[in-house]
Amino acid sequence: MRDREIDEILKKAAQAPHDVDPALLDEVARSIGSSLRPVRPLPPAWVLAGGMVMICAAVALAGAARLGLNGIQGLSVLERALIFPALGILLWLAATASVSEMVPGSRRRVAPGLLLAAGSLALVAIFAVLFHDYRSERFVSQGLACLTAGLLHAIPAACASWLLLRRGFAVNAVAAGMMAGTLAGLAGVTMLELHCANFETLHVMLWHTAVMPLSGAAGALLAWAASFRGRLGRSRAPRS
């Protein structure tokens, strides 16, 4: 059997009339009409994504300025020219993906999990190429301090991004949470690159980069918990 023949069968099946109870449609129209008022559509995606990148950059800069801009001062021109544009590109990709997840029917250029994994690997690769100090003094204590600082800076970035996107609607809450978390995590990584003067390869590769996947995972987990609570609430609510 050829594809065209299957097409034909599907076409015939689709041509069968499908009516909906007019009373049901009247009821829907009535319930919508009772709360109908003009609404302001969401701004274009690039405006929202641009706003989120600005928020993350502002959080990273403010955090690094408060803690000291030791990292960027210690980096060579080549290191700066590679690390910050890469972070900028990742921030833009995560912001556009985050906006796509909050606007139903948007074009999804890359799956959230893939972006998180590829972004983390790209950062690890860039750090591995640029830093060649293989000592690991006070590896865990210094690492935990950086990880905590990065994650603490991801929180305000996530909150501010949520404020910007609060009018959106996530059809896949976990994916939206993961992307928001990834974006916020990137704000934390950017802050660490501006602030942290520890250029030991393993330290930067593990503890700095870890902020992004951990923040992404936390975002996904929080979104899952929130949507689970929402579903539970809706199923318990009496139906009108």
Place this chain on the structure above:
Amino acid sequence: MKCEARQNDCARACGDWRNNWVSGFSLMNPDSDLQTLMARYQRGDFAAATALIRRLSPQLHRFFVVQVASRGDADDLLQETWLRLHEVRHTYRAGEPLLPWLYAIARHIRVDHYRKARRAAAREERLEEMPEVAAALPAGSGGTPDLKALLAPLPESQREVIEMLKVEGMSLEEVARATSSSIGSVKQKAHRAYEKLRERLTGMGLGAGRAGGLP
């Protein structure tokens, strides 16, 4: 009084003209007509909201009937979808295709419903029985094959892709947007669905020539 009556006549005439214009325009470009109605709905126009409900409900209802077990559930889902669409109508952006936005929300409602239904063990057993029901390929009204029975053997993800592509006539790009996936993934699902349909229909000795006369 006379003046009021004249105003009403005038408003009716304007409404008729607008309706005629809208239906005439819809023949030229149905998608941009839907977009125009949606934009008016966002501006608080009740007539546009009603027109959208009347035009889009049958296809949304069919989407649910094919995906879920009963017509009653499909009625509930349709109602729930319109209420949710109403709540988030500001997330539609002018100039974007309307159907992917609509189906993305409808899918979300259906997935929610599926999760609730999955908790009930009885419903799970009924879903497993569906391919057996499909084997009979019962005819719908007018001797045409029943779409639900035709697509029932397919996994849910393939069924929705085939329905959007072949029944609603959406493009690959639109289906990819509605299902939050890539065009490649949509193509792959459609290909696999066709393989399964071909296997089943060939096994039953059906061809295009006999499609209309299915028992």
